[in-house]
Amino acid sequence: MLVNRTEWADPPRPKRSRGYSLIEVIVAISVVVVGLLGVFHLMTTNLLTNMDARNRAVATHFAERQLEAARSVPFALVTSQAAAASPDLADLGPSATWERTVTPVGGSTTMSGVAITVRWLHQGHPQALTLTTLINRDGINAIGGP
Numbered sequence: 001m002l003v004n005r006t007e008w009a010d011p012p013r014p015k016r017s018r019g020y021s022l023i024e025v026i027v028a029i030s031v032v033v034v035g036l037l038g039v040f041h042l043m044t045t046n047l048l049t050n051m052d053a054r055n056r057a058v059a060t061h062f063a064e065r066q067l068e069a070a071r072s073v074p075f076a077l078v079t080s081q082a083a084a085a086s087p088d089l090a091d092l093g094p095s096a097t098w099e100r101t102v103t104p105v106g107g108s109t110t111m112s113g114v115a116i117t118v119r120w121l122h123q124g125h126p127q128a129l130t131l132t133t134l135i136n137r138d139g140i141n142a143i144g145g146p
Helices: 024-074 087-092
Strands: 083-085 096-103 111-122 123-135
Touching: 024 087, 024 096, 024 111, 024 123, 087 111
Parallel strands: none
Antiparallel strands: 083 096, 096 111, 111 123
16 A cells, blocks of 8 residues: 655755855955055055155264264364255265354354254155254363353
């Protein structure tokens, strides 16, 4: 005897894919690209900041040497000098110049202020650094001494 049995079959299941869909690949690549763009931006910013710091160090070193030179010559020989180029500023680019400004302090004939200004271009923007000191006819010991 045969019994007619109806078997309830499970509904068909979609086949499980073995791999990634195109959408998943595109999203993954997009995430990686955005991350890499951020890293490249940070590297570029870091490079520009390092260049600026190096330029300022070169300018500071040059200005300090010029101030020391002004202190080492007789008072009467220290005069203002118009903007000029210097081979020592070659690292700052062809537009780099420096100038020395000497001004009497408070109308004094025995004390002057000396300012060394270095100018250059960084990424097309003008940059300047100025260092100042006081010099006295009687030498450094006479400034603020007893």
